Every structure is written in structure tokens, then in C-alpha cells.
Amino acid sequence: MSIPAVSIKELSYKYDGQSKPSLFHLNLVVNEGERFGIFGPNGAGKTTLMNCMTGLLEVKEGDISLFGEKITRHNKNIHRLFGFVPQDFSFYHELTPVENLAFFGAWAGLKSPEIKKRTNELLEVLGLTDVRDKQVEKFSGGMKRRVNLAISVMHHPRLLFLDEPTVGVDVQTRHAIIDYLLELNRQGTTLIYTSHQLNEAQSLCDTIALIDIGEIIAHDTLQHLLNIHGEHGLEGLFIKLTGKAYRDCDV
């Protein structure tokens, strides 16, 4: 049996000053090669879970392992295994795409020749070659999203976390990004994705977990969940399992 890409055991997380935990005894396994979607209403705990898996939040109760290696504060090597596409633009706007990729590539542990080769590849695939030497601050939202993605996959991660990777972009850019992510998955990269764009999610994810009030309320292949709940789309399934009431009022 192969080692899962992500294994979460009894994970609980409570922010300082909060009365209720954001995650509560959560267990989850994501197998290598899956296109895994994590969905839930606002305040359900998706971002907290994502931040715990990427090491941005320190796990104090429970365990998270990536490819069998436990995430701890001082285990920096584990960061070589994954890439992270944050929802916010996570690069230096004063720099060009080439300069951003050179810097983040070095921080990901790559050396100069590899950085150059990989930069050319990614700029070509993501349609940024013509603007490679222009400062990112002058780019459109869609171009910035592609730079954000390129930096995250610079070091060929085995696992890619994606937090709303297409928010605020046009249809063309969204399609280009989704196509690229599917291609990455075909090449073996495990995807863990979260978004409120459920139509987009349905075309990308093969397995999903629905999370609400810090607990997983459904976890299976998307098709199986749709079948057992008699729904045709992810949106219907989402409403059926989480209800129609506002949730972010509780945050």
C-alpha cells in the first residue's frame, strides 16, 4: 500500500482567544495522485486546515504527515515536497516574473541553471514569455494569478495546495489555469484545492471533503457522493449538506 500524500489524525486547532475550536478531531487521508477538493461554507475551517497542512499554523493537537513525514515547526525539508498557491498574490510586485521566479526558486532549493530552465518552461506554458522582464505591478489580475501559480510549481512539488487559485480572473485565464493543473496532475502531482467556485471545482476534483464547523461531514469521490445524495452537481450537494443559512455570522 502506497504512502498517502496527506494523512491527518485527530487534528484539533483553536485560535488564541476563541472559545470554540476551528477544527475538531479531524481525520483525513489524501492519496497520491488525487485531485482533492476541500469545500465548506465561510468559517467552516477550510483555511485553518490548509494553513495547518502547509505548516503556516503550528499543530498542537493531532498529527499531519505529508508522504509519511510529520509536519513539525523545525522540519524545513518537508517544505520541498509541496507547493502552495495562496489566495493573495504572494510575490514581489516590484520585481519581474523572471526575478520573482529566480528568488523563490532559490528559496525552494533550486540552483541557477535549473532555475533558468524551469523559468523558461513555466513562462512559456503560462503565456508570460512576452512580459518576462516587466514589473509584475503593471500586470492584469489574470497575469498575476499565473505568476502566483508559476512560483508555486517552480520546484516540481509532489503535492500542490491551491487556495482559490482562480479568484478574480476572466474565463480564458480560468480555463488556462485549470487545464494546466490537470496537466500537472497527469504528470503525477497531487492537488489539494479549495474554492467557492463549485462549477470549476467539479471539473477539477475527483475526490472531495465537505467541512462544516470544524468537522468533516462528507468525504468520498465526487461521483459517489453525488450518487448517494441524488444530486447532479456539487452546488446542489453543498446546499443539501450544509444548508442555506449564513455561516460567517458565527465567526
Next chain:
Amino acid sequence: MYKLKATILKDLRILVRDKVGLLLMFIMPIVLAVVITAIQNSTFELVNDNKVPLILDNRDTGEAGLQMVEAINKAGIFEVIPIGQNIAVPDMAKLMKTKDAMVALIIPSDFTIMVKAKADYMASKALKNFGVEGDTVAAPQRNIEPITMMYHPVMQESFRHSVQGALRSALQIVESRQVLSSMYFSLNDQPMPPGLEEDMLNNSIGINQVAVSRDGSRNVPNATQHNIPAWTIFAMFFIVISLGSSVVREKLNGSFVRLKTLPTSYIVALLSKQITYLIVTLAQAAIIFGIGIWVFPLIGLPGLNLPSDMAGLLVVLLICGWCAVSYAICIGVFAQTQEQANGLGAVSIVLLAAIGGLLVPSFAMPDSFKTIIKLSPLHWCLEAFYGLFLEGGNLKDIMMNLLPLLAITLIFQLITFWGLKKKNLI
């Protein structure tokens, strides 16, 4: 090492593209150094070369009044504007405005009578003490009415004291002349010959001024030697605006989130910032010194003389720069917003400069400040620079200034490290 190199390159690129930051770091201190040196130099020239306009109302018609006017003219620092007698005080104030005079002087009408009475009394008293018999003179019935000096309120206290000192010297000459004349007359029953009087009064001993230096050089310190080191230090520490903001900006924007998910410690980023901005502080010093050496003489200001111990100067620059960078990073780590970093950084540097002796010389500060001065890193930087620039010392001579500076730098580093740990940034 490759990560550090890439990070330094990234920091340098961002720095070079931040035009406002560069302006603050390089242009502002240069302007400050030029303007303040020019002002201080002109103040020096005002006292030494230019003449202070002085309105003189001599209400006395006797010889002492004339002698007083002559002595004021001979003092060399006043441009005397004589006016008609008995101008009322409010009118004198108006006249000062119209004549653009900083000082006005009123010599009272009985000045000669009273000076002579006092001189006769002093001479008689002295001769009696010497055992020479003569006429006994009674003490003057009333005190001499003082000379009135009116001054413009914008005149600074130190400058006013200089003017007062010059007038007091002139008065001393008049009084001494009267006492001498009186004594001579008492002994010889005839007036003192004019030649003898001149010889006695004008044969004063000069004062030879020697600036104390460690290397035995006789360079006279000037406004440039004082100001260039002081404003170089100020410029170095003022990078808190750019560097503090840079740390906060990185913490607040998304790039920091990504840095935390990469297999590299944030210490590399901080190390890079220290190296990058240390280079900036050295560049600031090189530019400001260059301006002092080559540009100042072209605009009529005294040129900067570099110290003889250039290796010592480099060490001082490196330690001062490191301290400035450490302080800026410390501010950046604790500030929550860029506004906080900018406000706290700028205000604290001005305060540290003030208590460090950059704005007011530390020797002129009250005793209660003597301990506080030592807490300012800028004070130790200034002392080290002055040791090289003004005292002609070498690295060994200023070691006792560098050690406290290093200690303060290490404290900043430790506080930064503690802050990073506390905020889970490392």
C-alpha cells in the same frame, strides 16, 4: 550561500526601484549636511568676520562716553550706527527695526562723571593700600547707571552672551583707562602722557588657540568637520524609514506567507537585509564624505579632511552601519503597520540624535542627561567619529566608544530574535 545571494539580489532590486526610499536615504541627509554646515559656517562668520549692526545712543558728552564709543568700534564685531541723543526706548525699538539692527546701546548722560568718580575712588583706595599718601576720595554717592543694551528677541542666548562679552571688554577698557589716569595724576600731579596710556592699554597679551589632537596635528576644526560625521550618522540611522517599512511590508503582504512555506529560514531574509542595507549605509557615508571633500570647497564651505587612520574609519562605519541596520530591523519586526514603523522610526531617531549630541553638543547638556546620553547609539557613533575626525585619533583610541556601540547592537539583535520567536516568524 546561493539562497543568500539570491535574496540580496532581490533586496537590492526592490531597493533600487523604490525611488522615494532612495530619496529619503541619500538626498535628504546630503541636503541636511549642506544646509546645516552652511548655516553653522555663516554663524561662525557672522561672529568672526561679519559685523553686527549696533545702534548707539551716546547721551554722555564727556570723554568716557567717547572712549566707550572708540572701544566699541575697536572691538571689531560691531557696525556702529550713531544716532541723535535721548531717543525714547519705544522709539529705539522702532529704529532697530528700520535700521535692521540686532543690538542698540544707550550710554547714560552722567556716564563720564560716574566713571571718573568711581575711578578716583578706586585709585585712592589702591594707593592707600600701596602705602602712598594722597587725597582721600569718598566712594561715589550713588551707583553708576548701567549702560542699556537692547537686543532683538530672535538673537540666541549664546550669541547675546558674545555681544555682551564684547561690550563688557569695551567698558573694562574705559574704566581701566580712567583708573590709570587717576592714579598717575595722584602720583605725578599731571595728566598721563598719551603715549604711555596707549602703551599700557594696548599692550595686551594675545591668546593662541590650539585644538588638542591625539596625532599632534594642528588642524583647526570647522563646521564641516563637525557636521559631516554627525549627519552621516543621522543618515545611516534614518534608513529605519526604508528598512523598517520593508520588513513590515514583507510581513503584511502575501510574499511572507509563501516564504514561510518554503524550505528556507526567514533568518536568511533578515541576514540579506542586514547585508544589503549595510552596503547602503557605506554608500551613504561615501557620498556624504565625497560631497564634503570635493563639493563643499566649490560652494564656499570648508572642505572635509579625512582622518589619517582610514582602516579605523572603515571599522567605525561598519559598526555604526550595523547598529543602524539592527535598530531598523528591530523596529520593523515589532511594528504592526508601515505607518507605525515610519512614525516610530523617524521620531525615535530624532530623539536619539538629540540625546546623542547630534543636535546639541553633549558637553552642553545638563548633568541629569549624562546617563541618558550613553543609552543613545548615535552618541557612541558620534564620539567614535569625532575621535577620528577632530581629535586625530586611531582605532585604538576610540575602542572605548566602539565597545558600547557593539553591545547596543547585540541588544538590538537579541530583541529582534526574541520578537521573531514570539511572533512565530522563525
